[in-house]
Amino acid sequence: MADLPDPVALTRSLIRCPSVTPAEGGAITLLEALLTEIGFVCTRVDRGGIANLYARWGTSAPLFAFAGHTDVVPVGNLDAWSVDPFGGEERDGKIWGRGAADMKSGVASFVAACARFVQETPPEQGSICLIITGDEEGDARDGTLALLDWMRAKGEMPEFCLVGEPTCPETFGQMMKIGRRGSVNFTLTARGLGGHVAYPDRALNPLPALLKLLLRLESWELDRGNAHFDPSSLVLTSVDVGNAPTNVIPGAAQAKFNIRFNSEHRGEALVAHVASMIAETEAETGVKFEMESKISGEAFLTAPGRLSDLIGASVKAQSGLSPELSTSGGTSDARFIKDLCPVVEFGLVGKTMHQVDEHVALDDILALTEVYQDVLRRFFAR
Numbered sequence: 001m002a003d004l005p006d007p008v009a010l011t012r013s014l015i016r017c018p019s020v021t022p023a024e025g026g027a028i029t030l031l032e033a034l035l036t037e038i039g040f041v042c043t044r045v046d047r048g049g050i051a052n053l054y055a056r057w058g059t060s061a062p063l064f065a066f067a068g069h070t071d072v073v074p075v076g077n078l079d080a081w082s083v084d085p086f087g088g089e090e091r092d093g094k095i096w097g098r099g100a101a102d103m104k105s106g107v108a109s110f111v112a113a114c115a116r117f118v119q120e121t122p123p124e125q126g127s128i129c130l131i132i133t134g135d136e137e138g139d140a141r142d143g144t145l146a147l148l149d150w151m152r153a154k155g156e157m158p159e160f161c162l163v164g165e166p167t168c169p170e171t172f173g174q175m176m177k178i179g180r181r182g183s184v185n186f187t188l189t190a191r192g193l194g195g196h197v198a199y200p201d202r203a204l205n206p207l208p209a210l211l212k213l214l215l216r217l218e219s220w221e222l223d224r225g226n227a228h229f230d231p232s233s234l235v236l237t238s239v240d241v242g243n244a245p246t247n248v249i250p251g252a253a254q255a256k257f258n259i260r261f262n263s264e265h266r267g268e269a270l271v272a273h274v275a276s277m278i279a280e281t282e283a284e285t286g287v288k289f290e291m292e293s294k295i296s297g298e299a300f301l302t303a304p305g306r307l308s309d310l311i312g313a314s315v316k317a318q319s320g321l322s323p324e325l326s327t328s329g330g331t332s333d334a335r336f337i338k339d340l341c342p343v344v345e346f347g348l349v350g351k352t353m354h355q356v357d358e359h360v361a362l363d364d365i366l367a368l369t370e371v372y373q374d375v376l377r378r379f380f381a382r
């Protein structure tokens, strides 16, 4: 029998791998070696220069999946850190470093939980797989999507997937994510005809037209939310003219905005609606608009059911808290996994993710490992 991995020590080892996307940094290699030793069959599913790992224990159904990523966002302002971001220092009952919260601790916790589970109480029937990518924080083109393509081709079909992203705002056990909002980014360019401010009749100022359109967008009530989602939101992020002189009417102006949308919408329908508002504004003003849009993910919901019940029961048993079933926050790779099987996210407190001096409580890592192990016990106890 291999030694049972300690989730805190494993978190530290992973933090010491400088795996800023797209660098592997040794993190995937380390996990591959460890999981092989525990009895997982490991397959590297690298694509486009990204390291990805699929690891499976067992051969029979049902298959339970954990998913996570080992890549991290850049350090940012190194001088502002009070610790080495790749040191994995322990201080004040916490472990510090880039990826401590998002999400090397989560990966370490599910690896440790699986190791304990298969050595202490291996199920007679069933398998566990780990879907670990090195490309979540980047383009996410060759990460989880590469793994899912490979899994579909091989007929690897999990019944459920639990993603170990940090999901708790303040306290461990507070929240799980049963869905996510979709997101679409827009860039608009208004094109008129520049000229001298003394002769506005010879120009076509794009600014009033752009403002008219932006106000129209700003006052658009997308929906009022539904049982599981807050109302969708449209947020203007930039208006750029870059017109320094005071006596020149600009020829063009640009604006950017983002829509975070709930399950009442599809990205394409939102893009079409924005296009119709543009057409209206063009007809009224004579100013022409160019629109670029990029849908980075559709909204999805894993309806409350067996998976969220399982996780909720394990969290309650460990922490005494009944986690809220939330759909708030940014996107994650769950947006891809939802096409394969029901997916729920539960992990640590994410308060410091992507920040300077990112850290997580050591006790929380141990608690999360217990929760994951308990989820496996409950899932296979049938």
Ligand SMILES: [Zn+2]
Binding pocket: 069, 102, 103, 136, 165, 166
């Ligand atoms: Zn993450």
